[in-house]
Amino acid sequence: MISPPVKEGGIKPPRHGGSDEVVRIFGNSLIGKKLLDFSISINPLGPPSGLMETLTRALKTIPSYPEIDAKTLTGEIAALHNLSPRHIIVGNGSTDLLFSLIPLLPHKRAVIPYPSFIEYERVCEIYGWHILHVPPADTDRFALDTRAILSNIVSHTTLFLCQPNNPTGQCLESEALESILDKAEKQGTFVILDEAFLPFTERPSAIPWVSRHESLIILRSMTKSYGIPGLRLGYAVAAPGIISRWKSYLPPWNVNALAQAAGIYCLQDGGVHLKKSKVFIYEERQRLMDGINRLSTLHSLPSEANFFLVSIESETLSADDLYLSLGKRGILVRHCGSFRGMGNHHIRIGIKNREDNQALLSALRDIVSSTPISQAEPRQDVATIS
Ligand SMILES: Cc1ncc(COP(=O)(O)O)c(C=O)c1O
Numbered sequence: 001m002i003s004p005p006v007k008e009g010g011i012k013p014p015r016h017g018g019s020d021e022v023v024r025i026f027g028n029s030l031i032g033k034k035l036l037d038f039s040i041s042i043n044p045l046g047p048p049s050g051l052m053e054t055l056t057r058a059l060k061t062i063p064s065y066p067e068i069d070a071k072t073l074t075g076e077i078a079a080l081h082n083l084s085p086r087h088i089i090v091g092n093g094s095t096d097l098l099f100s101l102i103p104l105l106p107h108k109r110a111v112i113p114y115p116s117f118i119e120y121e122r123v124c125e126i127y128g129w130h131i132l133h134v135p136p137a138d139t140d141r142f143a144l145d146t147r148a149i150l151s152n153i154v155s156h157t158t159l160f161l162c163q164p165n166n167p168t169g170q171c172l173e174s175e176a177l178e179s180i181l182d183k184a185e186k187q188g189t190f191v192i193l194d195e196a197f198l199p200f201t202e203r204p205s206a207i208p209w210v211s212r213h214e215s216l217i218i219l220r221s222m223t224k225s226y227g228i229p230g231l232r233l234g235y236a237v238a239a240p241g242i243i244s245r246w247k248s249y250l251p252p253w254n255v256n257a258l259a260q261a262a263g264i265y266c267l268q269d270g271g272v273h274l275k276k277s278k279v280f281i282y283e284e285r286q287r288l289m290d291g292i293n294r295l296s297t298l299h300s301l302p303s304e305a306n307f308f309l310v311s312i313e314s315e316t317l318s319a320d321d322l323y324l325s326l327g328k329r330g331i332l333v334r335h336c337g338s339f340r341g342m343g344n345h346h347i348r349i350g351i352k353n354r355e356d357n358q359a360l361l362s363a364l365r366d367i368v369s370s371t372p373i374s375q376a377e378p379r380q381d382v383a384t385i386s
Helices: 022-030 051-061 068-080 094-104 118-126 146-151 174-187 207-211 240-248 257-269 272-293 319-328 354-369
Strands: 088-091 109-113 130-134 158-162 190-194 216-221 234-237 298-300 307-312 346-350
Touching: 022 319, 051 257, 068 088, 068 257, 088 094, 088 240, 094 118, 094 190, 094 216, 094 234, 094 240, 109 118, 109 146, 118 130, 146 174, 158 174, 174 190, 174 216, 207 216, 257 272, 272 298, 272 307, 272 354, 319 346, 319 354
Parallel strands: 109 130, 109 158, 158 190, 190 216
Antiparallel strands: 088 234, 216 234, 298 307, 307 346
């Protein structure tokens, strides 16, 4: 049985970013108000220009069925990664693929390092898997514990890894990742490596490794990288044996025509939009972090992604307080209380455009300066979950 995430505060934080739970938490006060949503973590530049026109043109294809197995898009993705289409499966977002994959894996045992994307735990729970939760190496930065992960790679299990990890934005070093994948391959342990945010970093993808790792399954989210969460689009890369079995359990038209058209369009610019996004994220993340670090009780933690954690180092300000005070100003951030092993001292911020980021900084400055000063003591860290 999975114990609930550690929660010390008064509010029940949303399980995900986005504004779905605003009414539950804030009542009707925010209805109709323009919200600045830093709780989601998608490409801050949004979709590539021209996508809306492409979608408008694609509307006329709606009376027909979409291409079976998203054949053209699959071919484009395969070409992008220098692989055969037999290595690729496309779905309605990477989470959709994750949920169709889990019931097909042979052993109902998972190793999940935390904190991480909470849907790993949820999907395993739904299918009645036994889960081994691996605590982080520390609770200052919540870095994943490579040694503990390695020692828990045993046969008949599936390991979940997120590179860079959500909510920290931190990456495992290539050597660590390689040793994990090598050991997993020797043990016949499946590894689900979620590279949803990798296109925003300078790190190389592990996709080329699928040719030599039979048990490696890599998830990619076009939703995140191209800023199209409403359309839903993702893909997975794995050995052809895994992909063909996986496809045989999916309906033929599992991705709609508009999402297919959007995916094909996004891949056509040779990576220009992603490169631009990466530069923007790098500069804006640094600017936002510097601004936050100038506030006495807030401290941003290192990240390589389009989001980062902020640690609240105060006796008089909790994640609840900050979440609620920002929310009242129409600003949403991700309260980290719903991540396993995290409590009431962290929020996650997804980078947005310059103007919005500036508005967040001003609001944080306001809140921090109006909070009674406490002795900035090293806080008692949250308990780990057994
Ligand atoms: C690590 C990670 N993977 C995948 C997703 C969801 O991706 P998609 O929209 O492609 O399902 C999220 C959403 O927050 C995430 O944090």
